[in-house]
Amino acid sequence: MRNHIRIEGSELTMLQNAKKVGQADPNKQMSVTLYLRRSAIQSSLETKINEIAERPLSERQHFNHGEFANTYGVDSEDIKRLEDFANRYNLDIKEVNRSAGIVVLSGATASLNQAFGVELADYEHPDFTYRGHTGHVYIPEDLADVVQGVFGLDNRPQARPHFRLMNENEVLSQNRAKGVSYKPNEVAKFYNYPSDVDCSKQCIGIIELGGGYRKEDITAYFKDLGLPEPQITDVSVDGGKNKPTGDPNSADGEVGLDIEIAAAVASGAKLAVYFAPNTDAGFLKAITTAVHDKDNKPSVLSISWGSSESKWTNQSIKAMNQAFHDAAALGVTICCAAGDRGSSDGEKDGLAHVDFPASSPYVIACGGTKLEGKDGKITKEVVWNEKKYGATGGGISDVFDPPKWQADAKVPTSANPGDRKGRGVPDVAGNADPVTGYQILVDGKQFVVGGTSAVAPLWAGLFAIINQKLGKPIGLANPDLYKLPSKDSAFHDITSGDNDSTEEHGSYKADQGWDACTGLGTPDGDELLKALNASLHDVSK
Structure with missing residues (x-):
């Protein structure tokens, strides 16, 4: 197009x-999300975050929301230029989030085609339709x-959500043994989570891209556990809502799993559940x-x-990574599931x-194990790998280079040709095998569920406890976790198993x-808290 240039990394x-079944309706109203540069001094933010992360906990000060907006918010002149652009193409500005660098525009499909040099069409896929x-x-x-x-x-x-409903007919037939299952607070006990901690001053955010939960399930579940029912706030993003489908094997299973694990292990913590559409825009906005x-x-x-990583555009990875970057500056710890399809991550x-x-270096990547325990003690723990029935994700990033804090972790080169050196995934792990899974209640029915989806809220709950006990948020925790010497016993080192689920x-x-299966290992919560608390009170570290 004349006077238009392409956005590198936006190709689909x-x-x-x-x-393709036809052109999109030119008169239909729709919205798009623009991700903008922030202030001219944005380049200094990465340096600032590295400085924050490298300081001992005793000296670590994060930005509050007001400070961040004033220092790194979108420049008002850039918003003015967007307003001129919108007027030029008959578009309306519906939302501006200066802190996040987000502007939402709306208008007719025909106007958006012209404004962004695309030809929007309707497509049919065997599983869904899309524009x-x-x-x-x-x-x-x-x-x-x-x-x-x-x-x-x-x-x-x-x-896609990274959870797996237990299917005894499938999984157990290959194991020739009966599975076991645990309540989330029982798993927390295996991992020696600090007990009797009131997390009522903490809020755990949970991202959901579909499905929903029923309040009566939450009430019944926590009554059965003998724990207080959590206070849950639903946050609608781009029209996303708490909308249970009635099918536990849909996204409902993910939503129920996340809420029930996080609230069961961090008793009293408030939950904010951000419901958004499962699109690149919805995920970023959430x-x-x-x-x-x-x-x-x-x-x-x-x-x-x-x-x-291969399923994302470069512009999506860049924008989301910047959002995680912001989280580090604001003292927000992010725990992400590492995937359930082994080292291939489902690619063929x-x-x-x-x-x-x-794989973002600004999040804690959570891998999976198979845990067996008795009387509150772990008896055996290995890498989760049930072959075609699921295995922990993990490996070497094709996008991100090795972060500074992994320099001494002896991260191997990629298993792919070329021996790339990249960011190693995961950072930590936890029980994820459905064969040793979690008892949850979804859509009025009891299920046993596994997947690294369970490990993200498990670790999120632990960090809520740690933040509560330390009296301040730890924020970007990876530099601290990788510094811990083995003598601190903060992790159970997992030394048996692999994550090849296809042998191809x-x-x-x-x-x-x-x-690259279980990262540093699974947690000993009390020992991890002690080690971080020692760092908090030792200014020499």
């Missing part, structure tokens, strides 16, 4: 097995230094809404949705892949120390 292709485009998104040349990403033109599903939420102010986020190209957003591509094996 038609989904495999989909077919989308192929090729790049374009913006006027005079906005090239302002607009860093455009999301929502294409509304194909972006991510995260920026949660990170910059001045009302609920979650200090921990749990994210159990994701997909292989014969290569190893890791899941995003777990490279995979990774458990080993002493960090590995």
